Amino acid sequence: MYKELDPLLHSQLRLAIISFLVGIEEAEFNLLKEKTGASSGNLSVQIDKLNQAGYIEVEKTFRGKKPLTLCKLTKKGLKAFEEYVNDLRIYINPKSK
């Protein structure tokens, strides 16, 4: 029987955010916006959800007078991502279980 895919990650934008952070370690809000092509509002909502789940850490700071939102993948987020990828593999190729 298939394990249910993590609903937090099994959504287009949240998966894009987490995958980008897996590759980069820490990214600013505008960089995530540029790379995912999402609107600011939608991106904020999804970042909040991931933050509340403890998958990412959000740090609000300033560069000069400009506000800066930095997003960083947590250990919990990385573990959830690894499990998600593993579950995907099982879905695609059940023999790999």
Added chain:
Amino acid sequence: MENNEKMLSPEESLSMITEMITLAKKSIVDKGFHYLLWGWLMLLASLTDYVLIKLEINHHYYVWFIMPIIGMPIAFWYNLKHYANSKSHLGSIITYLWFGFGITAVIIFTMGLLKNPENILQNILLILGLALFVSGSIIRFRPVYLGGVVYWLAALACIFASYQEQLLINAGAALLGSIIPGYLLMRKFTGHV
């Protein structure tokens, strides 16, 4: 990605993961700019020094100060513009590597001025070879890694050359070891030069 809850098939998910991780890696890797900046400055400084010696101008070696004076503010501005919005482990390793190279180059330059100035160029070429070799391995780009080998060979060639000849070797090494790999790296990321 306006549909914030759009569900994906497992195949679509895997493909998106690969795409985003590749995008992330591309956004942290130098797209050739620094190799081109420092390569051209080194070529320019070497040839200018060569011409100044030919013209019998004293203190011709002062021309080398154009490298930090011009190069550092441009490199700093470029990094601020392109890399300030992200942080990565690989990016930090490359920064530390080149920062370490810069400190070593200053030490070699100072030691050379105090004793054996004719060894300055070959020693700088030697550590430049190491820095490029390691950088090329980190970013997995063969021309940069081979650029390191070019600098090592140039350092060896300097043993048999006068200071003036070393300047020409230096200019050739800058072209083959930094400028050409820099253009190839730029072409890889942007599709054009």
